[in-house]
Amino acid sequence: MQIRYRVDTVAHEGHRGRFTVELNGVTDASVDLVVPSWVPGSYHLVNYVRGFRNVTARAGPDGALLPTERVESSRWRITTGGHAEVRVDYTVYGHELITEAFDLTPEHLFLNAALSLPYVEGHLEDPVEVELHLPPDWRVVTELEEVRSRPPTYRARNYDELVDNPIDAGHPVVLTIRPHGIPHRIAICGEGGNYEAHRLEEDLGKIVDAAIRLMGDSPLTGYTFFVHLTDVPDGGLEHGASNSSVVHRTTFEPRERYERFLGLESHEYFHLYNVKRIRPKVLGPFDYTRENYTRLLWWMEGTTDYFSDLVLRRADLLSPTRFLEESAKIAKLLLESPGRRLLSLEELSQITWVDYYKPYEESPNQSVSYYTKGYVVSLCLDLEIRHRSETRASIESVMRLLWKEYGQPGRGLAEGELQPVAERATGLELGEFFDRYVRGTAELDLDHFAGYAGLTFGPKPKPSDDPSPEAGYLGIRHRDVGGFVKVTHVLLDTPAHRAGVSPGDEIVAVNGNKVAASSFVKDLEAYPPGTPLDLAVFRRGFLRHIPLTSGSPPPEKYRFASLETTTDLGKKVYQAWIGVPWEPAKPAATNR
Numbered sequence: 234m235q236i237r238y239r240v241d242t243v244a245h246e247g248h249r250g251r252f253t254v255e256l257n258g259v260t261d262a263s264v265d266l267v268v269p270s271w272v273p274g275s276y277h278l279v280n281y282v283r284g285f286r287n288v289t290a291r292a293g294p295d296g297a298l299l300p301t302e303r304v305e306s307s308r309w310r311i312t313t314g315g316h317a318e319v320r321v322d323y324t325v326y327g328h329e330l331i332t333e334a335f336d337l338t339p340e341h342l343f344l345n346a347a348l349s350l351p352y353v354e355g356h357l358e359d360p361v362e363v364e365l366h367l368p369p370d371w372r373v374v375t376e377l378e379e380v381r382s383r384p385p386t387y388r389a390r391n392y393d394e395l396v397d398n399p400i401d402a403g404h405p406v407v408l409t410i411r412p413h414g415i416p417h418r419i420a421i422c423g424e425g426g427n428y429e430a431h432r433l434e435e436d437l438g439k440i441v442d443a444a445i446r447l448m449g450d451s452p453l454t455g456y457t458f459f460v461h462l463t464d465v466p467d468g469g470l471e472h473g474a475s476n477s478s479v480v481h482r483t484t485f486e487p488r489e490r491y492e493r494f495l496g497l498e499s500h501e502y503f504h505l506y507n508v509k510r511i512r513p514k515v516l517g518p519f520d521y522t523r524e525n526y527t528r529l530l531w532w533m534e535g536t537t538d539y540f541s542d543l544v545l546r547r548a549d550l551l552s553p554t555r556f557l558e559e560s561a562k563i564a565k566l567l568l569e570s571p572g573r574r575l576l577s578l579e580e581l582s583q584i585t586w587v588d589y590y591k592p593y594e595e596s597p598n599q600s601v602s603y604y605t606k607g608y609v610v611s612l613c614l615d616l617e618i619r620h621r622s623e624t625r626a627s628i629e630s631v632m633r634l635l636w637k638e639y640g641q642p643g644r645g646l647a648e649g650e651l652q653p654v655a656e657r658a659t660g661l662e663l664g665e666f667f668d669r670y671v672r673g674t675a676e677l678d679l680d681h682f683a684g685y686a687g688l689t690f691g692p693k694p695k696p697s698d699d700p701s702p703e704a705g706y707l708g709i710r711h712r713d714v715g716g717f718v719k720v721t722h723v724l725l726d727t728p729a730h731r732a733g734v735s736p737g738d739e740i741v742a743v744n745g746n747k748v749a750a751s752s753f754v755k756d757l758e759a760y761p762p763g764t765p766l767d768l769a770v771f772r773r774g775f776l777r778h779i780p781l782t783s784g785s786p787p788p789e790k791y792r793f794a795s796l797e798t799t800t801d802l803g804k805k806v807y808q809a810w811i812g813v814p815w816e817p818a819k820p821a822a823t824n825r
């Protein structure tokens with residue numbers, strides 16, 4: 234069947250675009266048009282269909298109306314009456330600039346097919362064309378193959394490829410770099426932006442170069458970094474030959490903020506290997522109507538996140554100190570989540586569809602992000618492999634073997650195959666590690682793994698000249714609701730949890746003193762650990778008093794630091810991992 238989409242943003246009304254699907258060579262008595270319920274890379278179901286209206290079908294461009302029934306919320310059934318040519322017109326409202334978007338404004342179009350171009354049931358594998366009708370001065374950026382330039386028309390080999398290649402049009406600033414001879418475009422969409430074009434070209438070029446050197450080669454003939462500038466940052470979404478990030482327009486300064494942007498781009502770029510090509514078997518071809526389950530998502534996301542920092546280190550965009558600081562920050566996030574002990578990485582991968590994207594008040598106690606835990610487990614696996622193989626192998630060897638054996642189109646990694654590949658890549662038996670930390674929920678002893686690289690891991694000691702008092706700790710998270718302290722989370726095994734403080738409570742006074750959300754954290758300095766407290770709270774609108782004793786706060790910061798001595802192997806592991814020689818801890822007082 235020939236499938237051809239027409240996107241018209243000239244005749245748009247407000248944020249509502251006009252669309253047409255033309256089908257040729259129809260042989261069935263009916264055809265179903267289906268709007269996906271999710272986009273690969275964003276593992277939760279979403280009502281993308283909500284903006285669809287005015288769906289009508291005709292027999293060819295000027296033919297008779299055909300009966301069209303909405304048989305499911307995201308599915309229309311058209312009775313073809315034997316016609317080989319069917320044309321369906323519809324409109325879609327799109328006004329949300331997020332990483333997977335159909336966003337239409339007078340200045341800009343950002344289109345992910347899953348949100349605006351429904352597929353034809355049974356024909357996901359058929360090639361498709363998209364024809365764009367845009368204001369004459371708009372420029373189009375996409376990695377889809379161009380069929381003709383007037384009107385701009387593109388082709389995809391199948392629907393998956395269409396969804397995997399967003400289309401951006403408007404007035405983007407386009408920078409082009411050619412690391413390893415491969416054209417990479419940086420398409421900056423949106424006004425403003427405190428970026429420096431030269432530096433962006435140079436730094437993204439370094440990321441590309443470091444990723445290619447780490448993996449050995451590149452499958453690309455071209456790539457686009459879509460960078461959408463806005464005021465409500467959303468993150469990034471990976472594609473096979475592009476990624477779309479939505480960032481704050483001031484994200485490029487100062488250095489630490491810019492490093493987070495580079496980390497995002499490094500993460501999304503590394504996905505072109507890990508998840509887009511080295512992929513779990515179930516992730517492509519996709520079922521767009523329901524959850525696609527795999528226990529490997531932690532490797533696809535958490536391990537990608539670890540490699541994102543490794544690539545920045547290899548590119549020297551993160552210094553050795555900053556690399557270790559970033560790793561310690563992520564480890565802190567893990568240690569602050571009581572739920573880390575309840576779910577294995579494999580189970581977190583399975584339940585992400587109902588868990589990660591839909592957190593609620595009990596989430597920190599019963600779950601943890603597989604980005605966070607996957608990052609830390611990957612780091613420990615890396616150190617385990619480097620130590621036991623005496624630096625002959627690393628997690629990088631595992632990724633390279635996955636790339637070599639599973640990177641080609643159509644292959645896919647079966648659910649139980651990761652550990653055997655890791656064992657072949659390293660020559661090590663890794664069953665115990667996977668049992669404990671991937672399939673199980675054993676607590677990671679980070680200090681133990683850090684020791685393999687001549688380091689120690691733990692809370693960062695407070696400088697001895699720091700006069701700030703230790704504030705009392707309750708174990709809640711809160712937000713400001715009309716100036717009041719509204720409890721959003723009560724963390725397990727904390728004073729608040731033991732005393733029965735509940736999410737939803739509004740704390741109005743501590744020991745009779747009125748509290749305000751704006752100063753609450755500071756106010757707790759008046760009640761050092763061990764102080765008896767009387768919390769006055771409104772619970773479901775009724776005032777009550779909760780007695781409790783303030784506790785000691787958890788560490789503010791964690792850090793990796795050098796030991797005073799280490800073995801030759803420890804030095805070798807550190808050098809192979811961080812890329813610079815190991816140095817012993819400086820004599821006391823300066824703890825960095």
Ligand SMILES: [Zn+2]
Nearest residue numbers: 500504534537
């Ligand atoms: Zn990711």
